[in-house]
Amino acid sequence: MILSIxxxxxPILIALCLLTSQVTFDFAPxxxxxAARTPVKVLVAYHSQSGNTERMxxxxxxxxxxxxxTTVVLKRVGQVTADDLFSSDAIVVGSPxxxxxxxxxxxxxxxxxxxxxxxxxxxxxxxxxxAAFATGGQISSGKEVTMLTILAAMLGNQMIVVSAxxxxxxxxxxxxxxxxxxxxxxxxxxxxxxxxxEVAAWMKPLLSK
Amino acid sequence: MILSIxxxxxPILIALCLLTSQVTFDFAPxxxxxAARTPVKVLVAYHSQSGNTERMxxxxxxxxxxxxxTTVVLKRVGQVTADDLFSSDAIVVGSPxxxxxxxxxxxxxxxxxxxxxxxxxxxxxxxxxxAAFATGGQISSGKEVTMLTILAAMLGNQMIVVSAxxxxxxxxxxxxxxxxxxxxxxxxxxxxxxxxxEVAAWMKPLLSK
Amino acid sequence: MILSIxxxxxPILIALCLLTSQVTFDFAPxxxxxAARTPVKVLVAYHSQSGNTERMxxxxxxxxxxxxxTTVVLKRVGQVTADDLFSSDAIVVGSPxxxxxxxxxxxxxxxxxxxxxxxxxxxxxxxxxxAAFATGGQISSGKEVTMLTILAAMLGNQMIVVSAxxxxxxxxxxxxxxxxxxxxxxxxxxxxxxxxxEVAAWMKPLLSK
Amino acid sequence: MILSIxxxxxPILIALCLLTSQVTFDFAPxxxxxAARTPVKVLVAYHSQSGNTERMxxxxxxxxxxxxxTTVVLKRVGQVTADDLFSSDAIVVGSPxxxxxxxxxxxxxxxxxxxxxxxxxxxxxxxxxxAAFATGGQISSGKEVTMLTILAAMLGNQMIVVSAxxxxxxxxxxxxxxxxxxxxxxxxxxxxxxxxxEVAAWMKPLLSK
Numbered sequence: 044m045i046l047s048i049x050x051x052x053x054p055i056l057i058a059l060c061l062l063t064s065q066v067t068f069d070f071a072p073x074x075x076x077x078a079a080r081t082p083v084k085v086l087v088a089y090h091s092q093s094g095n096t097e098r099m100x101x102x103x104x105x106x107x108x109x110x111x112x113t114t115v116v117l118k119r120v121g122q123v124t125a126d127d128l129f130s131s132d133a134i135v136v137g138s139p140x141x142x143x144x145x146x147x148x149x150x151x152x153x154x155x156x157x158x159x160x161x162x163x164x165x166x167x168x169x170x171x172x173x174a175a176f177a178t179g180g181q182i183s184s185g186k187e188v189t190m191l192t193i194l195a196a197m198l199g200n201q202m203i204v205v206s207a208x209x210x211x212x213x214x215x216x217x218x219x220x221x222x223x224x225x226x227x228x229x230x231x232x233x234x235x236x237x238x239x240x241e242v243a244a245w246m247k248p249l250l251s252k
Numbered sequence: 253m254i255l256s257i258x259x260x261x262x263p264i265l266i267a268l269c270l271l272t273s274q275v276t277f278d279f280a281p282x283x284x285x286x287a288a289r290t291p292v293k294v295l296v297a298y299h300s301q302s303g304n305t306e307r308m309x310x311x312x313x314x315x316x317x318x319x320x321x322t323t324v325v326l327k328r329v330g331q332v333t334a335d336d337l338f339s340s341d342a343i344v345v346g347s348p349x350x351x352x353x354x355x356x357x358x359x360x361x362x363x364x365x366x367x368x369x370x371x372x373x374x375x376x377x378x379x380x381x382x383a384a385f386a387t388g389g390q391i392s393s394g395k396e397v398t399m400l401t402i403l404a405a406m407l408g409n410q411m412i413v414v415s416a417x418x419x420x421x422x423x424x425x426x427x428x429x430x431x432x433x434x435x436x437x438x439x440x441x442x443x444x445x446x447x448x449x450e451v452a453a454w455m456k457p458l459l460s461k
Numbered sequence: 462m463i464l465s466i467x468x469x470x471x472p473i474l475i476a477l478c479l480l481t482s483q484v485t486f487d488f489a490p491x492x493x494x495x496a497a498r499t500p501v502k503v504l505v506a507y508h509s510q511s512g513n514t515e516r517m518x519x520x521x522x523x524x525x526x527x528x529x530x531t532t533v534v535l536k537r538v539g540q541v542t543a544d545d546l547f548s549s550d551a552i553v554v555g556s557p558x559x560x561x562x563x564x565x566x567x568x569x570x571x572x573x574x575x576x577x578x579x580x581x582x583x584x585x586x587x588x589x590x591x592a593a594f595a596t597g598g599q600i601s602s603g604k605e606v607t608m609l610t611i612l613a614a615m616l617g618n619q620m621i622v623v624s625a626x627x628x629x630x631x632x633x634x635x636x637x638x639x640x641x642x643x644x645x646x647x648x649x650x651x652x653x654x655x656x657x658x659e660v661a662a663w664m665k666p667l668l669s670k
Numbered sequence: 671m672i673l674s675i676x677x678x679x680x681p682i683l684i685a686l687c688l689l690t691s692q693v694t695f696d697f698a699p700x701x702x703x704x705a706a707r708t709p710v711k712v713l714v715a716y717h718s719q720s721g722n723t724e725r726m727x728x729x730x731x732x733x734x735x736x737x738x739x740t741t742v743v744l745k746r747v748g749q750v751t752a753d754d755l756f757s758s759d760a761i762v763v764g765s766p767x768x769x770x771x772x773x774x775x776x777x778x779x780x781x782x783x784x785x786x787x788x789x790x791x792x793x794x795x796x797x798x799x800x801a802a803f804a805t806g807g808q809i810s811s812g813k814e815v816t817m818l819t820i821l822a823a824m825l826g827n828q829m830i831v832v833s834a835x836x837x838x839x840x841x842x843x844x845x846x847x848x849x850x851x852x853x854x855x856x857x858x859x860x861x862x863x864x865x866x867x868e869v870a871a872w873m874k875p876l877l878s879k
Contacts, residue, residue, distance in 0.1 A: 151774030184628035187605035199419035210408035210602035356569030393837035396814035419811035617837035628826035
């Protein structure tokens with residue numbers, strides 16, 4: 044017998060049933076709160092030369108870890124294994140902007156989803172949650188394109204795409220008035236990590252049958 | 253014995269428990285199949301002059317309706333009300349390509365999310381499922397841009413974005429060798445409608461508390 | 462003997478001819494400097510509610526005017542006439558970011574290139590120089606998309622597209638640490654205006670036969 | 671003796687000079703036709719695994735060669751040298767679509783513009799003409815994104831961007847009803863090559879001082 048019951052009635056129900064029976068309860072994730080406690084695995088994959096994107100990646104990890112029962116794997120794109128990819132419920136990919144776009148390393152990582160990991164034609168990444176972050180020297184010179192095209196690669200894999208910390212994900216402007224990564228940018232990256240873990244936790248009980 | 257329980261059934265359930273006293277509870281919104289039975293409301297909003305985008309919109313509606321317990325509202329973008337928007341669990345927006353982009357009517361519809369419906373700063377559309385479809389005369393002359401920028405507007409609203417029927421959504425090429433909307437294109441539109449309803453149904457029990 | 466001739470030198474030249482009577486002329490639109498003196502007309506069309514995009518538009522005008530023999534027309538998108546459009550050698554379009562994209566007013570302006578001005582199927586805008594600018598409240602939340610999709614509309618018209626002041630054009634972030642339009646952003650807008658006038662002047666002698 | 675003289679003064683000048691001398695006139699490239707005879711060098715750089723993008727590249731070459739005095743260099747992206755890059759007046763870059771975007775090889779090629787060839791901070795590619803082409807299995811699944819992001823990389827380099835054969839460049843759909851590259855797609859690629867050579871020829875006399 045499988046039931047989906049609203050929280051507020053559960054105590055009454057339990058009390059009533061306990062009075063009369065020998066019930067075994069297996070409460071499954073019903074509320075977002077509870078759902079957030081569903082163990083999920085988040086992969087944060089990034090490329091970084093200067094260390095800026097790495098700092099953002101670490102903040103994404105912190106954000107994801109701020110949710111209970113979240114396992115986070117932080118790896119450079121070149122180090123990601125098939126198991127990292129397929130065992131994750133969510134993937135967050137970060138790149139520096141090189142000539143208005145994600146770096147060649149990050150693009151090659153996506154290409155390897157097929158060439159090394161064979162995600163297609165089964166769409167093995169389908170229904171995993173995806174998100175993006177980016178760093179770039181200047182404002183309006185490629186961070187949006189970088190994030191949107193990372194999301195475009197994920198949508199092509201039939202992933203479920205979310206953003207936080209900015210319209211398309213978290214980003215940092217690393218030159219100009221505020222060089223490197225500042226507090227607001229790290230906070231945005233943490234928001235993104237938390238958001239991704241949260242949505243993955245919501246979806247996991249339903250998707251991981 | 254599988255039950256989906258709502259408030260009004262709790263007293264009955266309690267009565268049942270009392271009567272039988274040997275119930276095993278396995279509380280879980282368990283399978284995607286079942287989740288797909290969660291009642292959801294999908295809004296399909298479109299602009300169409302020639303009727304091509306309207307035909308695609310109708311196929312999106314069919315796809316969404318192919319899932320049990322899905323209510324679908326089909327409206328031209330100019331007819332959408334605040335209630336249509338806020339009562340929906342998922343929004344699918346379709347546009348013809350005008351000069352490489354969504355039409356002015358569809359863009360104005362998104363602008364009205366704020367100017368008429370005041371979605372910001374509360375992010376009232378947050379966590380609703382979003383998707384896009386497009387029609388255009390030529391191949392590679394704006395359908396991708398139209399779909400991706402519709403998704404970009406949705407991501408800016410913190411919606412959860414999905415695709416089906418194509419990397420970024422369903423689309424149709426309306427001139428050239430196969431004028432109008434052909435069978436494959438309609439099938440893609442149906443896939444998109446079904447996908448959106450499915451993901452919305454997965455998320456609804458968790459999001460609509 | 463190489464001469465670069467301006468209006469004021471023509472009488473001297475004539476005198477020279479008269480004196481020497483054995484001159485060989487090799488008429489050529491020789492240097493970029495000189496080309497920049499070809500009279501060109503630049504249309505700057507924008508939408509603005511708060512006045513931010515208008516300030517950027519005015520700076521684009523200043524930049525274009527900094528080149529000799531440049532006529533600049535500054536108009537809100539809704540005020541642009543067929544003659545404004547067709548008599549211009551270059552068009553610079555500016556928009557605020559509304560939901561990650563250009564505003565509905567600006568999109569409708571592009572749609573009217575066809576619906577009101579009938580640019581297609583003759584591609585009447587072909588070979589005009591095009592560029593974009595944008596303002597938006599947040600960093601990385603639509604200014605790139607707004608500029609790139611303006612350029613995409615122009616490319617669809619077979620225009621020749623340039624940028625300056627940023628990878629995709631000039632932009633300003635109007636909220637946060639530096640509210641409104643700051644000096645650097647105005648300088649970027651001026652660079653864009655100058656760049657557009659310069660390229661249009663280079664191309665005009667060749668294109669305007 | 672090389673002169674650049676405003677149209678309106680030419681008749682007066684001619685009259686005056688003719689009265690007194692034995693002038694030989696050599697009117698330099700004023701018309702597009704003539705401009706097209708200015709010798710230009712076009713680099714066509716591509717990545718191809720299946721051979722589809724290579725076939726398109728060859729058609730781009732044909733199109734460029736259809737203009738007199740055009741030298742075309744066709745190379746895989748990995749084979750391009752600094753001299754190829756800097757001695758060219760125009761660059762056309764082609765890529766297959768891998769996961770909604772240009773391939774990692776092509777992105778790495780752009781990254782190498784800086785890492786190997788050091789184009790920045792002098793913007794050594796400034797004012798070269800740029801264009802893009804793409805091939806992909808499905809309609810609306812990344813060819814537009816691939817072309818637009820190639821153009822975005824070029825705009826970041828302050829190149830002058832054009833299209834032909836489609837709104838954003840030439841493209842081919844290599845699976846489905848018309849597998850491989852068909853005649854219309856090859857014609858589009860030739861249009862693109864010709865367009866690029868033409869615009870480069872127009873600009874060269876002005877830019878190459």
